[in-house]
Amino acid sequence: MKDLYVENAIWGRFNNPEAYLQSRKETEKWLRQAFIAKGGCPQEEYPLYMVAGTSNMLNNTPYEELSKIQVPISYFNEEDISFTYIDSMFSYQLGKDKSSKYYQPKYHRKVFLLSEIRSIFKEQGEPVEGWWGKLPSDFLPYIEAQVWNHKLIRGYLERNSYE
Template sequence: MTHNYDPARGAFRNLCSLSDEAAGAVLAAISVSGLRAIKSNYLARRRATEAWLLSECTEKLGEPRLRYPVYFFLGDMADGLDASRPCSHVVPLAHFPTDAITFTYPDSMASYQLGFRDDLASERLPHHGKVFTLSELEALVRKAGMPADRWRNDLGRQHDRYIEMQLWDDAPLCSLERARPPA
């Protein structure tokens, strides 16, 4: 699992845990930096996505310890290609308790939009707009396969670039923070 982050802001953060004003300031700084394009409705879309994720997590796993998850991608994505988040923690999936993780395929923002927007219905696949437990994800991957690079050549899979993990408990992160070398 890979968690990418901006070292100036720190690892294991969630924008939605901030007030609208503070989150807006972070997004404005990212936009001004030129490292990543930020749409004007990003925060509203992000908050809607997170409300959906929380509801689905609560239904599948019970009330989570965190209201706002920490995001990871399945696989080693520590390639530095996202200039707005050039640093990474790569952690084995086994480090996380199964009762504190959910997944979306693709990432949650894309999955939510594809699953629920009528104008995207023609691009919707059966796994879009769904949140999975680890065992459900394993079954889905056996059936649909991993994202890999199929999205480059298969227009039906154009959105399926990543599998995202949402971590709903920060306890597993404590050992990671302690293990980091001093800056």
């Protein structure tokens, strides 16, 4: 992780690997428990992280090269995938502190099921610039998807010739 550290970049969180890993584990524990409480059936202890839809800012980040696969949302079942508004670690922390000018109680420190995220998209449309409310200017806005069944992704990649 220390080799990934870049001053003032998205990987700046790796400046203190121990603190980052502790925060990551706390967030993943919360994600899993909240997902189960809503009826999710995680097959794994931790999820694979993806982005629902697209994020132009993420696609255009100068910090790293990103690989991209597109998996139709219809490929997933309700019990296999959860969602958070913005990055789960950021959402969790905002909801934990509740004092930030960026905190939105309707969205932060909330885990959404597939049916809920579809309803939100139906009501508000797919995320576009400004859809997020207030966020720090250096933050990459997106809806994070957490896939709790790794076999689904492996199977999709094998059937669709991704390397």
